[in-house]
Structures are given as C-alpha cells and as structure tokens.
Amino acid sequence: TSNETPAGDLATQILHALDKNSPLLSSTAFPTIPSTEVKGALDRLASRDMVKYETIDREEAILEPEGEQIAANGSHEARVFEALRTAVEGLTIQELETAIGDKNVVKIGQGRAFREKWISKTPDGKFKAAKESIKDTTKEQMQTIQSTKSYPDAKMLADLKKRKLVRTQKIISFNFQKGEKFALKIPEVATDLTADMIASGSWKSATFKGYNFKALGADQHPGALHPLNKVRSELRQIFFEMGFQEMPTDKFVESGFWNFDALFVPQQHPARDMQDTFYVSDPKEADMPRGEDSSDTADYKTYWDNVKDVHQDGKYGSIGYRYPWSGEESKKLVLRTHTTAISANMLYKLAQQKGPDGRPPPARYFSIDRVFRNETVDATHLAEFHQVEGVIADYDLTLGGLMEFMDIFFGKMGITDLKYKCAYNPYTEPSMEIFSYHKGLGKLVEIGNSGMFRAEMLESMGLPKDMRVFGWGLSLERPTMIKYGISNIRELLGHKVDLNFMRNSPAVRLDKE
Numbered sequence: 001t002s003n004e005t006p007a008g009d010l011a012t013q014i015l016h017a018l019d020k021n022s023p024l025l026s027s028t029a030f031p032t033i034p035s036t037e038v039k040g041a042l043d044r045l046a047s048r049d050m051v052k053y054e055t056i057d058r059e060e061a062i063l064e065p066e067g068e069q070i071a072a073n074g075s076h077e078a079r080v081f082e083a084l085r086t087a088v089e090g091l092t093i094q095e096l097e098t099a100i101g102d103k104n105v106v107k108i109g110q111g112r113a114f115r116e117k118w119i120s121k122t123p124d125g126k127f128k129a130a131k132e133s134i135k136d137t138t139k140e141q142m143q144t145i146q147s148t149k150s151y152p153d154a155k156m157l158a159d160l161k162k163r164k165l166v167r168t169q170k171i172i173s174f175n176f177q178k179g180e181k182f183a184l185k186i187p188e189v190a191t192d193l194t195a196d197m198i199a200s201g202s203w204k205s206a207t208f209k210g211y212n213f214k215a216l217g218a219d220q221h222p223g224a225l226h227p228l229n230k231v232r233s234e235l236r237q238i239f240f241e242m243g244f245q246e247m248p249t250d251k252f253v254e255s256g257f258w259n260f261d262a263l264f265v266p267q268q269h270p271a272r273d274m275q276d277t278f279y280v281s282d283p284k285e286a287d288m289p290r291g292e293d294s295s296d297t298a299d300y301k302t303y304w305d306n307v308k309d310v311h312q313d314g315k316y317g318s319i320g321y322r323y324p325w326s327g328e329e330s331k332k333l334v335l336r337t338h339t340t341a342i343s344a345n346m347l348y349k350l351a352q353q354k355g356p357d358g359r360p361p362p363a364r365y366f367s368i369d370r371v372f373r374n375e376t377v378d379a380t381h382l383a384e385f386h387q388v389e390g391v392i393a394d395y396d397l398t399l400g401g402l403m404e405f406m407d408i409f410f411g412k413m414g415i416t417d418l419k420y421k422c423a424y425n426p427y428t429e430p431s432m433e434i435f436s437y438h439k440g441l442g443k444l445v446e447i448g449n450s451g452m453f454r455a456e457m458l459e460s461m462g463l464p465k466d467m468r469v470f471g472w473g474l475s476l477e478r479p480t481m482i483k484y485g486i487s488n489i490r491e492l493l494g495h496k497v498d499l500n501f502m503r504n505s506p507a508v509r510l511d512k513e
C-alpha cells in the first residue's frame with residue numbers, strides 16, 4: 001500500500017541507526033544528507049511518536065583555500081624559515097624565491113618571520129635563520145580546524161578570518177533519539193474505522209491516524225444572493241425610505257389592454273409587433289379587464305369604452321389616433337413588455353379611491369420585476385430583464401419638481417449629474433431619457449426613461465384633470481453591471497451564468513460609484 005516505506009528510505013535508515021545507538025546527531029550519522037531532508041524524515045517519524053528530536057544550530061569553521069594550503073605545507077613564515085635553516089650562508093631574496101617557488105609566500109612569509117624574530121639579515125643583505133627551530137602554530141591551528149570544524153576561541157577566529165584563512169558557516173543538525181512508539185518499521189495507519197475492521201476484530205491492534213485539528217476545512221458552498229437580488233434590495237430600500245408602496249408584480253402574462261391600450265399605445269404601434277413582443281397562444285384570449293375579486297366594484301366596462309373612444313375617436317380634448325380600435329387585439333395575451341402595465345392597473349385602482357376631500361389621494365408606487373421582449377440576444381440585450389419602475393401621482397406636479405426628485409432618487413444610488421434628453425413614449429408627454437456621466441467610461445450613459453403620463457391615459461381611468469402622474473423606468477441589470485464591473489449581460493442573467501460569479505461577488509460593496 002502507499003503507506004509502506006520503501007526499504008532504505010531515510011526514515012527507515014534513521015530507525016535502524018537509532019536501533020543501534022540512541023541518541024544520535026544527524027551531522028554525524030548522516031553527514032552528507034541535506035538538513036532539510038533529514039528534518040522531513042524526522043518530522044514524519046516524530047508525528048507518529050517514533051522519534052524525538054531537537055534542532056541544533058551551530059557555527060562551523062571552514063578553511064579557505066589559503067588555510068588548506070597552510071594545513072598541508074605550513075605557514076608562509078615557517079616555509080621561509082625552513083628554506084633558510086639549512087642555508088648556512090644565507091640567501092638573497094631571489095634565491096629564497098627560487099627555493100620556495102612562490103613569490104607571494106616569500107613576500108608575506110619573510111615579513112612575518114622577521115616579526116617573530118625567526119630570521120635576520122646578514123651584513124651583506126642576505127636572509128638567514130635566527131633560530132635552531134620554530135613552532136608553526138598557524139599550521140597547527142589550521143589542522144585542528146580542518147579536523148574538528150570548530151575553533152578554540154573567538155579572538156583567534158576573528159584574527160584568522162581577517163587573514164582570510166578561515167570562514168564560518170551556519171550548520172543545522174538534529175539531535176534525535178527513540179520516541180515512545182519506536183519501531184523499526186513505520187506502521188500502517190488506519191484513517192477510518194470500517195465495518196470490516198469491527199467484524200474481523202482487527203481494530204483492536206490497528207493504529208489509527210490521529211485527528212489533525214489544524215487542518216483547514218473543505219470549502220463550503222453555502223447559498224449566495226445573486227448580485228441582481230442585492231442591487232434590488234438596495235433599490236427597494238431607497239423606494240421605501242422615500243414613501244413608495246410596492247406594486248404586485250406576480251403576473252408575467254398580461255392582456256394587450258393593460259400592457260398597451262390602457263397606456264394609449266396604438267394597436268398599429270411597432271412595439272406590438274410579434275418581432276418585439278411575445279404573444280401567448282394558449283389560452284387564446286384574456287377576459288375583459290376586471291378586478292381580482294368581488295371586492296373590486298370598479299366599472300371596468302366604462303374604462304374599456306373610454307380607452308376605445310380615446311384611441312379611435314379622441315376624447316378629453318385629444319383627437320385620438322382615428323383608427324378602428326379592435327377589442328380582440330386588446331384581449332390578446334402577452335408576456336408583459338414593461339411593468340408599466342401594472343402601473344396602469346394601479347393608477348386605475350387609485351382613480352377609484354377617495355381621500356378626505358373626496359378625490360383620489362396622492363400616491364407613490366414602485367416595482368422591480370421581470371419583463372420580456374422578443375429581442376435578438378447579444379452582449380447587452382436579453383429576451384428578459386428586470387425593470388425598476390416608479391410612479392408618483394399628485395396634484396399639480398411640475399416637470400421641474402420631478403427632475404429634482406430624480407436627482408434625489410438617483411443620488412441615493414450614487415448616480416449624480418443627471419442630464420435629460422427629449423424622447424418619445426406613446427403614454428407620456430413630455431418624455432425624457434435620463435443620462436448620467438459615467439466617470440469610468442468617460443461618457444454619458446442612458447440610465448432610464450421617464451415622462452408625464454398623458455391625459456388620454458389618466459382621464460380614461462377617471463383620474464381628476466389636475467392630478468399629474470410622473471413615471472420612470474430603468475433596468476435593474478444596467479446599474480448592477482456597472483456596480484459589479486460586468487460587461488456582458490449573459491454573465492449576469494440566463495443559463496450561462498457561472499455559479500462562482502455569485503459565490504465570489506461581494507455581499508457588501510463599499511463603493512458607491
């Protein structure tokens with residue numbers, strides 16, 4: 001098995017060495033094996049309590065090449081002395097150099113030999129020995145250091161280092177001995193208690209691997225909020241703190257009536273084309289507009305007729321579109337193309353309410369949910385996305401006041417410096433696209449669409465003439481992509497989304513850019 005120790009591996013060698021002799025010093029027992037390898041093997045054995053060891057750091061003295069030369073041939077001064085000892089007449093410097101065969105040895109050696117008073121000069125300027133014999137301590141020191149790798153005292157070591165004869169080196173070795181569970185073979189350890197071990201009784205003699213309380217746990221993959229959900233909760237919070245009420249968005253399928261006709265979208269409008277809108281084939285058609293239950297006593301039939309009249313013939317001071325309006329077209333079922341279908345429904349319900357003065361009270365509504373468009377999918381378009389929509393109904397609202405509101409609303413999202421551009425929506429007049437300067441991209445980016453809902457739409461519902469309703473919409477994807485630095489919408493939504501993207505997206509962002 002993989003636990004088996006190959007014969008002769010270092011750990012086994014250590015065990016066998018200890019069997020003969022314990023304790024041991026690694027630098028003596030395994031002088032040629034690098035200390036990191038020895039430590040690895042000792043650690044493996046120590047983790048099983050088979051050995052105990054301690055680390056010893058020490059400094060070793062090593063001879064430099066010149067020191068080696070001295071250990072072998074004697075110090076320069078001794079060699080000079082030796083050459084002169086037998087030359088009774090003395091030697092000239094040239095003769096000395098020829099005798100020794102190394103100018104350098106002569107140069108250094110004669111100086112030191114003079115200082116030691118081993119040699120002197122003759123009246124005619126020759127070198128001669130001044131003693132019978134000398135003791136070559138330097139050679140002895142070199143030989144001691146060579147054989148023991150240690151040095152007698154620090155002062156002497158400093159001197160030898162200065163003379164470049166010796167250097168020192170840090171040596172790590174280990175003093176190791178038998179541990180409590182010493183054996184010649186590393187036992188196989190069981191990691192699990194198995195049914196087989198219990199049945200055979202082998203558990204009694206088995207050695208179990210100890211628990212490693214320092215091990216890091218396996219990666220956990222708990223649920224994570226989708227970034228869209230995180231930005232959605234931030235936006236909901238902004239709406240709530242500004243006094244908005246959340247609209248019920250639990251219907252993906254709407255009738256053409258609520259999605260288009262109630263919003264004064266003509267039945268020939270290109271947005272109603274199959275190329276832009278998904279139509280539901282079964283069931284074939286919607287019921288006539290009605291309330292959810294019997295508590296809703298509003299007169300939906302009159303509303304339906306008003307919508308027909310305002311489209312076909314004009315009403316409330318509008319000349320209308322002047323085309324034959326089709327009830328059948330209005331009852332077609334669609335996947336809602338915008339959440340403004342719900343705003344229309346909510347505003348119609350508002351028209352039925354009576355405040356303290358007998359008139360519909362001011363209201364603020366919002367929703368954040370999915371809408372569907374029959375679009376070609378690319379890096380910035382999907383067939384479905386989330387729309388953030390807000391609606392404010394109040395008396396005598398002005399466009400300027402509502403632009404100020406937009407500043408506050410988008411400011412809370414960290415989006416500032418808004419710019420407006422005239423736009424067209426069948427249901428709003430005026431209509432304005434909202435832009436903001438994006439510092440990262442260095443240009444204005446469209447962040448939303450807005451406008452004052454048309455009288456044709458509001459008066460058909462029965463809302464008072466002086467009640468103005470402002471609405472705006474934006475996608476949830478756009479700000480999320482900006483905040484999370486995503487460039488392809490398919491990384492955010494749809495079947496290609498990488499789950500790791502969700503796991504790794506920060507739960508809390510500290511930026512507001």
Ligand code: PHE
Pocket residue numbers: 337338339340389425428449450451470471472473474
């Ligand atoms: N419904 C519009 C859209 O889909 C947004 C909008 C809502 C515009 C309300 C004006 C008023 O872009």
